[in-house]
Amino acid sequence: MRSLPELLHRTFFRTLSLLSPQGQGVLLRRYFDWWHRTPDPWRLSTEDYEQHKYRSTLESLPARPYRRIMEVGCSEGVFTATLAKTYPEAEITGVDVSERALERARARVPEGGRVRFVRADILTHEAEPCFDLVFCSETLYYLGRHDRLRRASDQLSALLGPDGVLVAVHPWPEARRLHRFLDGHASLSRLTERVFTTPPRPFTVAVYGTKPA
Numbered sequence: 001m002r003s004l005p006e007l008l009h010r011t012f013f014r015t016l017s018l019l020s021p022q023g024q025g026v027l028l029r030r031y032f033d034w035w036h037r038t039p040d041p042w043r044l045s046t047e048d049y050e051q052h053k054y055r056s057t058l059e060s061l062p063a064r065p066y067r068r069i070m071e072v073g074c075s076e077g078v079f080t081a082t083l084a085k086t087y088p089e090a091e092i093t094g095v096d097v098s099e100r101a102l103e104r105a106r107a108r109v110p111e112g113g114r115v116r117f118v119r120a121d122i123l124t125h126e127a128e129p130c131f132d133l134v135f136c137s138e139t140l141y142y143l144g145r146h147d148r149l150r151r152a153s154d155q156l157s158a159l160l161g162p163d164g165v166l167v168a169v170h171p172w173p174e175a176r177r178l179h180r181f182l183d184g185h186a187s188l189s190r191l192t193e194r195v196f197t198t199p200p201r202p203f204t205v206a207v208y209g210t211k212p213a
């Protein structure tokens with residue numbers, strides 16, 4: 001059974017998703033700027049649980065070179081910094097709806113050369129389909145209703161170039177609902193899904209590949 005805070009969280013973001021995608025984006029931006037009023041609000045840089053999740057995510061990837069990487073919902077760039085170290089040759093783009101989060105991300109991982117941060121809403125962002133690795137972690141549950149999850153799944157898959165890999169990491173079993181439009185997407189096939197029963201919150205790492213045209 002869902003706890004009261006979880007129910008309130010879900011109801012709040014579902015209500016925002018009754019607006020147009022553009023209106024929803026304006027409110028998400030304000031909300032996440034407010035949420036980032038203090039540094040590292042989810043303690044992503046200090047919690048062992050988060051570091052374990054990052055390691056598990058990287059260990060779940062198909063082993064191959066990745067040249068163009070995007071992290072959607074990068075917040076203050078904690079995982080982006082890990083990506084920059086893990087893939088020293090790759091171009092890396094961090095995207096987040098909150099400019100305040102990105103200011104801290106830029107302080108953590110200086111831009112220039114191969115790392116950049118872009119303020120954008122995944123529901124409306126238009127980008128070249130050129131990435132060979134895209135991460136979307138702990139972000140889909142903010143998008144609300146099913147039609148927004150479907151739209152986000154379309155948007156995420158549209159970022160991938162040929163033979164691209166998309167990785168979605170969300171709490172388990174809620175991920176069954178959050179990933180359902182990725183699971184059924186016409187241009188994606190799920191390569192692996194690993195469930196980690198790590199306390200305090202089980203999570204899953206789902207890895208998708210683009211289907212050949």
Ligand SMILES: C[S@@+](CC[C@H](N)C(=O)[O-])C[C@H]1O[C@@H](n2cnc3c(N)ncnc32)[C@H](O)[C@@H]1O
Binds near residue numbers: 098101137
């Ligand atoms: C819980 S944090 C996850 C950070 C990081 N992905 C991780 O797992 O360590 C969620 C982030 O998603 C961002 N976000 C929420 N909705 C978004 C949207 N529609 N487009 C882009 N970013 C969004 C928030 O601003 C926040 O920084």
